[in-house]
Amino acid sequence: MKKRARVIRMSGYKVSCQNCSLAGLCLPKGLPAVELNELDSIIKRRAPLRRHERLFGAGDGCRFLYAVRSGAVKSWVTSTNGDERIIGFHLPGELVGVDALGDGHHSCTAAALETTSVCRVPIEALNTLASAYPGINAQVQRLLGEVLVQANELLVLLGKKGATERMASFLVNLSGRLRRRGLSHREFSLTMTRRDVGNYLGLALGTVCRLLAELQEQGVLNVHRRYIQIHDLDYLRAIVGLPVLPSVVRL
Amino acid sequence: MKKRARVIRMSGYKVSCQNCSLAGLCLPKGLPAVELNELDSIIKRRAPLRRHERLFGAGDGCRFLYAVRSGAVKSWVTSTNGDERIIGFHLPGELVGVDALGDGHHSCTAAALETTSVCRVPIEALNTLASAYPGINAQVQRLLGEVLVQANELLVLLGKKGATERMASFLVNLSGRLRRRGLSHREFSLTMTRRDVGNYLGLALGTVCRLLAELQEQGVLNVHRRYIQIHDLDYLRAIVGLPVLPSVVRL
DNA sequence: CGGTTACTTGATCGAGCTCAATTAGTGTGG
DNA sequence: CCACACTAATTGAGCTCGATCAAGTAACCG
Numbered sequence: 135m136k137k138r139a140r141v142i143r144m145s146g147y148k149v150s151c152q153n154c155s156l157a158g159l160c161l162p163k164g165l166p167a168v169e170l171n172e173l174d175s176i177i178k179r180r181a182p183l184r185r186h187e188r189l190f191g192a193g194d195g196c197r198f199l200y201a202v203r204s205g206a207v208k209s210w211v212t213s214t215n216g217d218e219r220i221i222g223f224h225l226p227g228e229l230v231g232v233d234a235l236g237d238g239h240h241s242c243t244a245a246a247l248e249t250t251s252v253c254r255v256p257i258e259a260l261n262t263l264a265s266a267y268p269g270i271n272a273q274v275q276r277l278l279g280e281v282l283v284q285a286n287e288l289l290v291l292l293g294k295k296g297a298t299e300r301m302a303s304f305l306v307n308l309s310g311r312l313r314r315r316g317l318s319h320r321e322f323s324l325t326m327t328r329r330d331v332g333n334y335l336g337l338a339l340g341t342v343c344r345l346l347a348e349l350q351e352q353g354v355l356n357v358h359r360r361y362i363q364i365h366d367l368d369y370l371r372a373i374v375g376l377p378v379l380p381s382v383v384r385l
Numbered sequence: 386m387k388k389r390a391r392v393i394r395m396s397g398y399k400v401s402c403q404n405c406s407l408a409g410l411c412l413p414k415g416l417p418a419v420e421l422n423e424l425d426s427i428i429k430r431r432a433p434l435r436r437h438e439r440l441f442g443a444g445d446g447c448r449f450l451y452a453v454r455s456g457a458v459k460s461w462v463t464s465t466n467g468d469e470r471i472i473g474f475h476l477p478g479e480l481v482g483v484d485a486l487g488d489g490h491h492s493c494t495a496a497a498l499e500t501t502s503v504c505r506v507p508i509e510a511l512n513t514l515a516s517a518y519p520g521i522n523a524q525v526q527r528l529l530g531e532v533l534v535q536a537n538e539l540l541v542l543l544g545k546k547g548a549t550e551r552m553a554s555f556l557v558n559l560s561g562r563l564r565r566r567g568l569s570h571r572e573f574s575l576t577m578t579r580r581d582v583g584n585y586l587g588l589a590l591g592t593v594c595r596l597l598a599e600l601q602e603q604g605v606l607n608v609h610r611r612y613i614q615i616h617d618l619d620y621l622r623a624i625v626g627l628p629v630l631p632s633v634v635r636l
Numbered sequence: 637c638g639g640t641t642a643c644t645t646g647a648t649c650g651a652g653c654t655c656a657a658t659t660a661g662t663g664t665g666g
Numbered sequence: 667c668c669a670c671a672c673t674a675a676t677t678g679a680g681c682t683c684g685a686t687c688a689a690g691t692a693a694c695c696g
Contacts, residue, residue: 213626214625219541233534235533236530237530271512276487278487278529282484286536375465
């Protein structure tokens with residue numbers, strides 16, 4: 135025993151919903167202590183996934199939902215003719231795998247974009263809890279709704295005709311989600327490849343590069359490989375058709 | 386009283402989940418009699434909506450989900466720059482309004498495409514029931530999952546580059562859903578305008594017309610205004626990349 | 637360091653958008 | 667019941683945006 139005393143043992147630190155920094159976004163949001171404890175008791179943390187490691191695959195039977203704790207996940211569907219289509223990038227605090235609630239089988243595949251840790255929530259136990267605690271039930275519904283709203287947003291995005299519009303939407307959306315997580319919304323690293331971005335936005339790989347180059351040209355942002363600094367977020371928001379972020383309201 | 390005896394009073398016929406022809410698709414699917422009764426007791430049927438009449442609008446607070454009983458509904462989101470984007474057409478047995486589960490407010494607007502009747506399900510009562518009856522809870526989850534899978538399918542559809550591919554996907558999807566409802570999958574009437582279809586598919590109005598004309602040219606289908614007869618469904622499925630429908634399995 | 641993957645940039649081409657003119661329905665009110 | 671107005675659908679001509687193909691560069695990894 136003593137021999138091991140000096141080893142830093144991560145497993146020694148109890149990771150729990152109670153001390154998770156994402157509690158304000160994730161399932162625990164606003165839950166009273168009792169329900170939080172119950173929830174925490176059914177959730178298992180898995181060893182971190184490495185880049186490209188899969189959470190689940192299309193067709194898999196599904197017994198768990200996953201909440202991203204750190205890192206990032208992408209999920210995609212494989213259509214019958216074989217080509218793949220990315221339907222979402224998932225940041226910490228977001229729920230992955232809800233597509234399986236329908237018939238108990240996943241309709242998409244999910245994999246880590248970088249080193250990523252997730253919380254695994256057993257669906258059956260969650261349902262049992264949800265029927266006992268209305269608060270937990272409400273949380274599940276809230277996150278489900280969020281997933282749906284996100285899907286709708288992507289639909290709107292893909293409806294835009296202009297490639298610039300799509301790229302701007304993507305960046306504004308990402309920036310906003312990062313901000314809500316307390317991360318910098320002005321500079322961040324894209325965890326996905328240009329090809330991924332293109333696939334997601336319905337654009338060719340080359341077009342993604344060109345658009346980023348053009349935006350840099352115009353001084354809207356700086357880009358070096360995956361690293362992005364946004365200088366003029368309002369400009370991007372204007373492209374999308376969103377109002378300028380309210381900082382001080384003028385008359 | 387006697388005077389009215391001859392009037393055919395629809396309200397005299399008790400419409401209930403028990404005798405609804407959609408019970409195999411809708412919330413009641415597979416529920417035991419007790420749960421079915423409970424479910425039926427909280428559901429209200431509204432007077433039929435006429436074309437263009439709205440079920441709810443974006444931003445509305447939401448206390449109900451709606452199940453389409455007959456007719457058809459379209460739902461769309463209005464983006465900040467004002468243009469509208471159709472995100473779904475809803476057939477009998479499908480659930481409308483689940484986008485509001487997240488924060489209790491609708492993110493889209495829904496309106497009848499033709500004379501349409503719906504069942505109104507109070508969310509709160511549904512949740513109460515769901516916590517008492519696991520079967521009902523499972524049903525809600527199943528339909529939610531279905532909505533999500535549908536959203537994903539639309540995403541895949543919009544990922545297709547070719548306009549013909551999109552149109553074929555749309556027709557195949559519609560045909561399949563009609564068939565599952567016991568309706569003809571070879572000939573049916575599009576309840577939406579060409580503009581609606583174009584909006585939904587991310588195509589220009591003109592392109593929709595041209596595509597239908599072209600498919601008719603090729604003998605794949607017949608089209609007169611809204612009325613469509615599909616002659617070669619397999620051809621459409623092939624365009625999409627789906628296998629030919631299994632009728633007899635050959636070796 | 638060699639091999640692989642990710643990214644950048646250029647030139648060309650075509651699918652589908654736009655705009656416009658015309659026809660076919662649909663509905664409304666006198 | 668018809669005339670008028672309005673909406674929906676069709677079809678054509680020209681043009682633009684972004685896909686495709688290709689060649690070259692930069693980062694990463696064993």
